[in-house]
Amino acid sequence: MENSGLRGLGGAGFPAGRKWKSVAAEPAPRLLAINIDEGEPGTFKDRWYLERDPHRFIEGALVAAWAVCIDEIYIYLRDEYHGCRAILEKEIAALRKNPPCKLPPVHLRRGAGAYICGEESAMIESIEGKRGMPRLRPPYVAQVGLFNRPTLEHNMETLHWVREILEKGADWFASHGRNGRKGLRSFSVSGRVKKPGVHLAPAGITVKELIAEYCGGMLDGHKFYGYLPGGASGGILPASMGDIPLDFDTLNQYGCFIGSAAVVILSDKDRAGAAARNLTKFFSEESCGQCTPCRVGTAKTLTLIGKAKWDQPLLKELSDAMMDASICGLGQAAPNPVLSVMKYFPNEVA
Amino acid sequence: MDRISTAQAATMPVEFKLNGRTVVGRSDETLIETAKHYGIDIPHLCYKEGMRPDGNCRACVV
Numbered sequence A: 001m002e003n004s005g006l007r008g009l010g011g012a013g014f015p016a017g018r019k020w021k022s023v024a025a026e027p028a029p030r031l032l033a034i035n036i037d038e039g040e041p042g043t044f045k046d047r048w049y050l051e052r053d054p055h056r057f058i059e060g061a062l063v064a065a066w067a068v069c070i071d072e073i074y075i076y077l078r079d080e081y082h083g084c085r086a087i088l089e090k091e092i093a094a095l096r097k098n099p100p101c102k103l104p105p106v107h108l109r110r111g112a113g114a115y116i117c118g119e120e121s122a123m124i125e126s127i128e129g130k131r132g133m134p135r136l137r138p139p140y141v142a143q144v145g146l147f148n149r150p151t152l153e154h155n156m157e158t159l160h161w162v163r164e165i166l167e168k169g170a171d172w173f174a175s176h177g178r179n180g181r182k183g184l185r186s187f188s189v190s191g192r193v194k195k196p197g198v199h200l201a202p203a204g205i206t207v208k209e210l211i212a213e214y215c216g217g218m219l220d221g222h223k224f225y226g227y228l229p230g231g232a233s234g235g236i237l238p239a240s241m242g243d244i245p246l247d248f249d250t251l252n253q254y255g256c257f258i259g260s261a262a263v264v265i266l267s268d269k270d271r272a273g274a275a276a277r278n279l280t281k282f283f284s285e286e287s288c289g290q291c292t293p294c295r296v297g298t299a300k301t302l303t304l305i306g307k308a309k310w311d312q313p314l315l316k317e318l319s320d321a322m323m324d325a326s327i328c329g330l331g332q333a334a335p336n337p338v339l340s341v342m343k344y345f346p347n348e349v350a
Numbered sequence B: 001m002d003r004i005s006t007a008q009a010a011t012m013p014v015e016f017k018l019n020g021r022t023v024v025g026r027s028d029e030t031l032i033e034t035a036k037h038y039g040i041d042i043p044h045l046c047y048k049e050g051m052r053p054d055g056n057c058r059a060c061v062v
Helices: A016-024 A045-052 A054-068 A082-097 A120-127 A156-160 A162-168 A170-175 A207-213 A272-286 A292-305 A312-325 A329-333 A336-344 B006-010 B031-037
Strands: A031-036 A072-077 A106-110 A151-155 A184-191 A197-202 A224-228 A262-267 B013-018 B021-026
Touching: A016 A054, A016 A151, A031 A054, A031 A120, A031 A156, A045 A054, A045 A082, A045 A156, A045 A184, A045 A197, A054 A082, A054 A151, A054 A156, A054 A162, A072 A082, A072 A120, A082 A106, A120 A151, A151 A156, A156 A162, A162 A170, A197 A207, A207 A224, A207 A262, A224 A272, A262 A272, A272 A292, A272 A336, A292 A312, A292 A329, A312 A329, A312 A336, B021 B031
Parallel strands: A031 A072, A031 A151, A072 A106, A184 A262
Antiparallel strands: A184 A197, A224 A262, B013 B021
16 A cells, blocks of 8 residues: 555545554554545545445455454545435445455444535544534544544545555556656546546646546637636646646645646636635635634635735735644635635736 | 653653743643743733633634
């Protein structure tokens, strides 16, 4: 698992093998919490795989449970995915009836519509029956997690790849990749392309390559203008920067990141500023409200960018406070759309 | 080396730099408390001595 280089595919990108090692080193009982909240706007890869091959992530979960000596498994499912819930209920029941191995108890828990419950510690709070407010870390979830037990938390797709990596070997996964990057990525592509959807492509592919080779090109009458490389949190880049390899660590120098690989394509019929307003409104509504920088910062940002001319120094100062002091990734990443527009689409907001 | 008790470990001195000056705190003490001993009042809103620290106003982030 370590040699494959597999990193978490929900957004944070923590090395999977290393996480297994760290939880295995903690005292029993240990729990596994599987995150299928899939709340990052533009992301639908988990749903795609769940609808077509739910057994693969379950198999990955059972392998992880065996390797890390897990006592109980909790699956947290986005409640809007009721079709997937029917599938999962049926398959978990079938699994219990005829388990392929010693089966730990498997609990299927429903989300209730909160984006913040996709954050690992807020998800854990939610499973515990409390309000989905992220915890202060340390202690980290691997040491003190669900019901105070050491917890292995994974995005569903990360576990989905365990089986193939074990069958084909660590080198197989790492043998894929483009532009100097390693691995595969399931891109959830939406927006102004002919073929939106989940596209499994080499990590490191550029957005221009992705549009041309996987998405059938731009819609007729639409000219490529910009893109979100990583959902609502990953920033917004212009078409002129469409040759950057899409992977972990490659976008960070531009103030962006790949997150859950939710790529949204904008055309000349769109405005990056309008996208930023949409995303900022989303963050202000989804903020759990626990900490001042995010609760107040997202609302204040929304007010400031509602004006035709943006007060850029004030927005920058506010963004710095949010990125420095927010308790969790929501507040830390919420300024990214606005910062991207100020940096890469200055003509829109001068 | 002699083993120390948990109680002793909690009070072990922790040396660090505060605003460029070397200070010594206890390992069972918070930064706010140590700073106060040295006459530095870290701005805070949600912290109240004697109550569980919640750390959500973020005014004391250093």
